[in-house]
Amino acid sequence: MLGIGLWIKRKNIKRLVPEFFVDVWASRFFRTLFFIAGLSHFIGVFVPETGFDAVWYHLPITQVLLNRGWDRFIPELYQSAMPHLGSLVFTLPYAMFGIVGVKFFTYLLAWLMIVLMYRIAKPLVGIRYALFGCLIFFTFHTVGWQASSAYVDSLRTVFELAAVSLIMENKRVSPVSAGIFLGLALSTKLLAFLALPAFFLFTVLRKHMRFAVIMCAIAVLTVTPWLVQSYIWTGNPIYPLFQSSLGIDQVTHLGYGTVLSWLTHQILMIPLLPIVMSVQWGDWTSPIFIVGALSAIYVKKEVWKKHRDLLAFVFVFMISWLLFPPLSVRYALTGFVMAIVVCLLVFKNLPQKFHTLRHIFIVICWLGIAFNLVYRFGANVKQLELLTGEISHQTYLDQRSQGVAKGPMEKWYSGYWARYGK
Numbered sequence: 001m002l003g004i005g006l007w008i009k010r011k012n013i014k015r016l017v018p019e020f021f022v023d024v025w026a027s028r029f030f031r032t033l034f035f036i037a038g039l040s041h042f043i044g045v046f047v048p049e050t051g052f053d054a055v056w057y058h059l060p061i062t063q064v065l066l067n068r069g070w071d072r073f074i075p076e077l078y079q080s081a082m083p084h085l086g087s088l089v090f091t092l093p094y095a096m097f098g099i100v101g102v103k104f105f106t107y108l109l110a111w112l113m114i115v116l117m118y119r120i121a122k123p124l125v126g127i128r129y130a131l132f133g134c135l136i137f138f139t140f141h142t143v144g145w146q147a148s149s150a151y152v153d154s155l156r157t158v159f160e161l162a163a164v165s166l167i168m169e170n171k172r173v174s175p176v177s178a179g180i181f182l183g184l185a186l187s188t189k190l191l192a193f194l195a196l197p198a199f200f201l202f203t204v205l206r207k208h209m210r211f212a213v214i215m216c217a218i219a220v221l222t223v224t225p226w227l228v229q230s231y232i233w234t235g236n237p238i239y240p241l242f243q244s245s246l247g248i249d250q251v252t253h254l255g256y257g258t259v260l261s262w263l264t265h266q267i268l269m270i271p272l273l274p275i276v277m278s279v280q281w282g283d284w285t286s287p288i289f290i291v292g293a294l295s296a297i298y299v300k301k302e303v304w305k306k307h308r309d310l311l312a313f314v315f316v317f318m319i320s321w322l323l324f325p326p327l328s329v330r331y332a333l334t335g336f337v338m339a340i341v342v343c344l345l346v347f348k349n350l351p352q353k354f355h356t357l358r359h360i361f362i363v364i365c366w367l368g369i370a371f372n373l374v375y376r377f378g379a380n381v382k383q384l385e386l387l388t389g390e391i392s393h394q395t396y397l398d399q400r401s402q403g404v405a406k407g408p409m410e411k412w413y414s415g416y417w418a419r420y421g422k
């Protein structure tokens with residue numbers, strides 16, 4: 001197998017295969033682990049969609065688009081007035097293969113995130129650390145279920161990572177290309193606007209001010225047709241902002257009386273950001289952020305000066321995430337990717353006298369990977385019960401249609417949206 005990987009590297013076929021696959025194929029250890037994780041994620045492609053947002057509005061918007069043959073505001077779904085490039089992209093796999101087609105598409109997006117992450121990380125930390133970091137991200141609980149669910153966060157992340165990759169290119173790159181990718185991210189999820197300050201600062205530090213201004217201008221121009229469409233439909237280009245209590249409702253649901261009390265609490269949490277990033281209830285990530293922060297104090301200042309652009313990007317991106325309710329890993333996948341890269345830089349640049357400490361921290365990260373895989377296998381067991389016929393399709397749905405999920409799931413599986421607009 002190693003010989004095959006080396007042969008591919010020497011041949012022109014290497015140009016057709018992403019670096020990640022060439023390098024992971026040359027390592028039996030990482031190849032095996034990525035195969036196990038990938039297979040675990042793949043099982044979920046074949047079970048019914050039960051993701052709340054997927055059956056609430058992502059798939060319904062896709063279905064209504066196909067029913068009508070054109071895009072139009074759906075009064076029952078305020079999200080239909082917001083940029084929804086993801087639901088539009090879903091129409092092709094959904095029209096051809098149904099929900100399985102959409103879920104397989106998001107599965108491919110998960111691999112594309114890894115390919116782009118590897119492209120960013122490898123020049124900074126080398127092959128081994130880059131593969132290690134990609135495996136950490138690939139085994140995130142959130143990445144696992146997003147890889148087999150009709151959500152658009154992976155698509156947004158692919159666009160953002162493509163923009164980051166272009167910005168980090170040493171050769172001459174057009175700011176227009178980076179701006180288009182960033183604009184596509186905005187067109188996929190309006191929430192991506194919160195990441196614009198991070199991208200702007202990152203680009204100023206990495207390139208120059210002119211590049212950053214042009215990139216952000218192109219990004220806004222790219223998303224503008226969606227905003228104009230929303231204005232025509234609702235009279236508000238960023239509907240439903242300023243016309244509903246959506247943000248206040250989120251804060252109240254989390255147990256805070258006012259937006260100010262939420263912001264005050266979150267600002268006080270900033271020093272604990274590495275812990276918050278590592279321990280999200282139900283959104284397991286990795287202890288790498290905690291051990292990375294603990295290790296960072298031993299890294300020479302010259303290293304941080306050299307990579308201040310990455311530090312600034314991660315800090316601004318994750319602060320924006322921390323302040324916006326509710327906290328969910330899927331809203332900041334790009335920030336988590338870049339934070340992992342920064343932590344890998346920390347491990348790589350620890351002075352030699354901390355050799356033992358480095359190995360201890362890396363072992364802790366491996367334990368995090370093992371935990372995430374076992375946790376994911378638990379979900380696979382339930383999925384296999386359906387796929388092997390141990391439980392019925394209806395029983396599987398009933399087990400997952402409790403509480404707030406019940407209404408959207410019943411509406412989707414009753415065929416309501418399949419008939420809507422015909």
